[in-house]
Amino acid sequence: MAIKFSVPRGTYDILPDISYKWEYVTKVFRDVAREFNYKEIVTPIFENSNIFERSVGATSDIVEKEMYKFEDKKGRSFALRPEGTAPVVRSFIENGLNLKPNSSKLYYLGPMFRYDRPQKGRYRQFYQYGIENIGSTNVYNDAEAIAFAYSFLTRLGLQNFELQINSIGCKKCTQDYDNALKEYFTPNIDSLCSDCRNRLIKNPKRVLDCKVKTCKIIASNAPSMIDYLDEDCQRDFEKVKEYLNVMNIPFIVNAKIVRGLDYYSQTAFEFIDTNLGAQNTLIGGGRYNTLAEQLGGKNLPGIGFAGGFERLLLSMEQENSSFGLPQIPKVYLVTLGEEAVSKGIELLSKLRKNGISTEYDPDKISMNAQMKMANKTEAGFALILGKNELENNIIILKNLATGEQKNVNLTKIIELMKDI
Numbered sequence: 001m002a003i004k005f006s007v008p009r010g011t012y013d014i015l016p017d018i019s020y021k022w023e024y025v026t027k028v029f030r031d032v033a034r035e036f037n038y039k040e041i042v043t044p045i046f047e048n049s050n051i052f053e054r055s056v057g058a059t060s061d062i063v064e065k066e067m068y069k070f071e072d073k074k075g076r077s078f079a080l081r082p083e084g085t086a087p088v089v090r091s092f093i094e095n096g097l098n099l100k101p102n103s104s105k106l107y108y109l110g111p112m113f114r115y116d117r118p119q120k121g122r123y124r125q126f127y128q129y130g131i132e133n134i135g136s137t138n139v140y141n142d143a144e145a146i147a148f149a150y151s152f153l154t155r156l157g158l159q160n161f162e163l164q165i166n167s168i169g170c171k172k173c174t175q176d177y178d179n180a181l182k183e184y185f186t187p188n189i190d191s192l193c194s195d196c197r198n199r200l201i202k203n204p205k206r207v208l209d210c211k212v213k214t215c216k217i218i219a220s221n222a223p224s225m226i227d228y229l230d231e232d233c234q235r236d237f238e239k240v241k242e243y244l245n246v247m248n249i250p251f252i253v254n255a256k257i258v259r260g261l262d263y264y265s266q267t268a269f270e271f272i273d274t275n276l277g278a279q280n281t282l283i284g285g286g287r288y289n290t291l292a293e294q295l296g297g298k299n300l301p302g303i304g305f306a307g308g309f310e311r312l313l314l315s316m317e318q319e320n321s322s323f324g325l326p327q328i329p330k331v332y333l334v335t336l337g338e339e340a341v342s343k344g345i346e347l348l349s350k351l352r353k354n355g356i357s358t359e360y361d362p363d364k365i366s367m368n369a370q371m372k373m374a375n376k377t378e379a380g381f382a383l384i385l386g387k388n389e390l391e392n393n394i395i396i397l398k399n400l401a402t403g404e405q406k407n408v409n410l411t412k413i414i415e416l417m418k419d420i
């Protein structure tokens, strides 16, 4: 029996009819990164699993249920990275980037892995774009990170999204708030889902993030974090809002944003697509002032965000955004007869060396078959070379949109093609 292989559940192939869309959004992301002076960092796809346990948090869903954890041949525990912040901070500390100029603002692109129930907009291997700005507590950086995300989404032509911000306070405010939440939820503990009963003991804020309907209803009147912010956190939050206003970035305050990862403190934000279904968070981010210490580094506060490419593409498709043009060759080379093949290949090589994208299919022999292919590839021009043309040192240049054609001297064709 023939074996039939398929991609693992929750993963997918990026095929040519989509890959040009990826290329487009990646390019726009890199353009925005350059404008904000963020530089690329690439870290390994797997890391010591401790890195995530210590930072993302042992009680988070990601570490508790979703991590692809494995032992290597020497029994060392690794994990496929479920997110990018902890690895970037690990690298920042390891490479002493705080001591190197122009190295504090970093961006990354790449696959992340979470073992979750796959659905529209949620995958087990998904691709994130993200930034981290490490080393300063100045909340201008919070506003700048948000502005970066906002610029990116608007540059892609998206409109149906909403920026929601919150402050989840520092450690001190969090303790008071956690106590208030425990007091609020405990009388209803039997109505909470089993996850939330656990959360109430280990990390009560996460109950606010639960998607289960009864938990949501109970949480709707819970005390608000904003009322528990101390003076410093309140002042910082006001400043973030002020800077966003100055930059003309619309936002709403949503006191229920807590983020699902434990390393956050103070500013937390999400960009929500108001039209997507359940998986509607395009981008999530926030400040993490103690993460570096949890990874054995010194005091290196940071702020950043990440978003998933999959949801971004879904949003763009829903809003009929442009993905730029799919890749099409400028020239399709047609050779007729054995003699023309060698000269044709020589020309093909010259065209490509001169930056002119050119397609050629050596398996198609007849004029008819080659012209059909030329039209299928949507090339702008066909260059047709046969025995007669060779003898006269010319080539036929055909505009495939208008059907117009003319003879061009073979020695002049490269220069001409560069100009049109």
Ligand code: HAM
Binding pocket: 082, 083, 084, 085, 086, 114, 116, 121, 122, 123, 124, 126, 127, 128, 130, 131, 132, 260, 261, 281, 282, 283, 284, 285, 286, 287, 303, 304, 305, 306, 307, 308, 309, 310, 311
């Ligand atoms: P996160 O909220 O876990 O944050 O993920 C950020 C974004 O990644 C989500 O808003 C969503 O667009 C996308 N995403 C997450 N899980 C999946 C999935 N299973 N399938 C498809 N897309 C997904 C972080 O990862 C933080 N590291 C963000 C950050 C950077 N905070 C500070 N710096």
